[in-house]
Amino acid sequence: MIRPPDDTHDPRLRSWVESANAPGHPFPVQNLPFGIFRRAGSRERPRVGVAIGDRILDVIACRRAAYLSGAAEPCDAPSLNRLLAAGQETWTTLRAELSQILRDGSYRAREMREREGDFLVPATEAELLLPAEIGDYTDFYASVHHATNVGSMFRPDNPLLPNYKHVPIGYHGRASSVVPSGTPVRRPNGQTKAPTAESPSFGPSRMLDYELEVGAFVGPGNPLGAAIPISEAEAHLFGVVLVNDWSARDIQGWEYQPLGPFLAKNFATTVSPWVVTMDALAPFRVPAAARPADDPSPLPYLSDGDNIERGGIALTLEVWLCTAAMRHRGEREVLLSRGGFAGMYWTLGQLLAHHASNGCNLRPGDLIASGTVSGPERGERGCLLELTWRGAEPLTLPDGETRRFLEDGDEVILRGWCEREGSVRIGLGECRGRIEPAV
């Protein structure tokens, strides 16, 4: 079942961690996203943290002080995997307890304030790591606008393939090269072949792109051979992050037939460090995107009332770019696109149910990404391939620079947040990556 809002979402709640109450801060007490951190530059064992304003709450330190119940025990680990395996009841209990101890007026507030150094770490002093050990990373293709745009570049007469509106299209990505926000991204070398060239050559990609995506971390999962019904899919979704699925379009164009993308994608995938839980997203659940009247209905294994009525997420997503020249002049990044996640053709629940429908076993820590999130408008396109129409319509930046694809030194910043009348805005934070020259 898709979880309804509860008192942890009450917009009147404030935190005794003052920075969390600043209007528009991504991490108010209504959010409480989970991540993995350690003191920057240290070699200490990574720990589970919860972001609250500009501080990180050390969950297991709170447990040791008996401020949290046994629901916090699975956080005694260097990754979120144990917590992901623990399941929805634990997640919801832990969230309620975290909300209690962090809200203004908490009977723990005074003690915790007095011993703040034991429980809170300033975010600026922390290094944020991958939230989970990712066993398998799957990438979908769930935006019909993205699929139509990309398809029309390669097959103008027939942009959307006949299977698209029936099957949530997906493929396996590379787990080893998923990296946390801030990790430099080296421009890949690879085989490419210009249409006019007689034979391919090997060298640095010249069509390096980002892809704006949303990723979901899988909870308990299923044993091999057993499917997950769509009605139970949400219980296996822990929360979401921003995902940048970096793509080398020239390598992709030459290699992808007939088995799909491979080296064009697996050199790096960047994720934001804070996992915003499905519990936190409860006030922002919206109906799954309405299908045009002549589209097929999803097959029964991909359809239930709850998913239709509340399967979507009202999440706004942005892409920002900061070039080396801009950084050199001290200028701030510029907005490249802004779009919404609620318009996706398939919901996260549908993607998960489809994935397990053949008995494929999902495990705690698996990452399922949405595919590029693009909307119908030009300003909603989630990658340069679409924004510049494969380089044919270069972007002109405010300082006069132009971009067809990414250049060395470019930093891409993804941002996302949920906002809705009657609720406190919550954010996903940032997902950053800067391009380094090829070896």
Add this chain to the structure above:
Amino acid sequence: MIRPPDDTHDPRLRSWVESANAPGHPFPVQNLPFGIFRRAGSRERPRVGVAIGDRILDVIACRRAAYLSGAAEPCDAPSLNRLLAAGQETWTTLRAELSQILRDGSYRAREMREREGDFLVPATEAELLLPAEIGDYTDFYASVHHATNVGSMFRPDNPLLPNYKHVPIGYHGRASSVVPSGTPVRRPNGQTKAPTAESPSFGPSRMLDYELEVGAFVGPGNPLGAAIPISEAEAHLFGVVLVNDWSARDIQGWEYQPLGPFLAKNFATTVSPWVVTMDALAPFRVPAAARPADDPSPLPYLSDGDNIERGGIALTLEVWLCTAAMRHRGEREVLLSRGGFAGMYWTLGQLLAHHASNGCNLRPGDLIASGTVSGPERGERGCLLELTWRGAEPLTLPDGETRRFLEDGDEVILRGWCEREGSVRIGLGECRGRIEPAV
């Protein structure tokens, strides 16, 4: 460098474990494959073992008795991952020591025989597990005969795509559903659409197939952003197993455009339990398959002299089938195909070097599979899709049963071995899986 044979391959060597000396036994003292085992039905911690005849040597027990040096220390683990990470020098040292203690005339032979229960476990009393924790599983498409056959079913005019002879085509498979030999394989449900049907339906696959493949376990690997030169590729290959990449052809046909196979493959992949090391394969290295004169030369990052001269492996591979009816009557399995691995268009070294060429990080325990191994002759085709030409030419089994694709109760057995004048034959053992009905 591709390792040359040494005294561990001496055909005159015999083992004091008598069963290892039986002519044609897959595990003579010249082989010494590694696997993970525990006593069948027990809950004990899995251990590293080496197959010798019909016995399994408990490596860490030998180390504790000081029969092996520190080179055996990475075997103190419930998977081969630590040993894979240790690298070639450790592997070669350990092999030499194992050969010493297991050969006839070994000064340890008497002690070990007297305390056999401490060091040797009968294979019949052991449960064999996955050799490694597989971080990422990659499947290639390295047989030009397979690619041509499959291509010609779907694109009769243009069977082989223009990239095939330049790029080793590969895609990411699913790591979670790789299972050891003997694990039942449940027939997957999925979306399929007959060409004549108006819309797809969901149900059990009716075109379930096996794929005969060879897989290689990756050794130390590379950090993200750094490639592995082809000249160093072999140092990152620990050894090989048989792989059955089960495939649901009807699901595949409907889902695979444009991002490649997904649910058609990820419901199960079976591997044989004994990893035959590249060291053991040294006497069976042969030149990479000769390319027809008008084929392009591999680009420099995929080519070096050592790979051309000794990149191939003279490995014979077979597929056997035992149906439920045959089993019921007590009949033995029948041979479906027999082919060779030496004819592959790309060598394992080329596959590995290509995989890392964009900086994608390979990790100890990664599994790289060859793709279906098919030869030019009909009897060398490594899957039913090819053998029955997509069901158009059903096989007739000796008892009169026919097969287009696999039926419930069918057991598929893969076998492989190396044989060469002047060397002792070594085997890969078996890779078995039986089809269970869909849920």
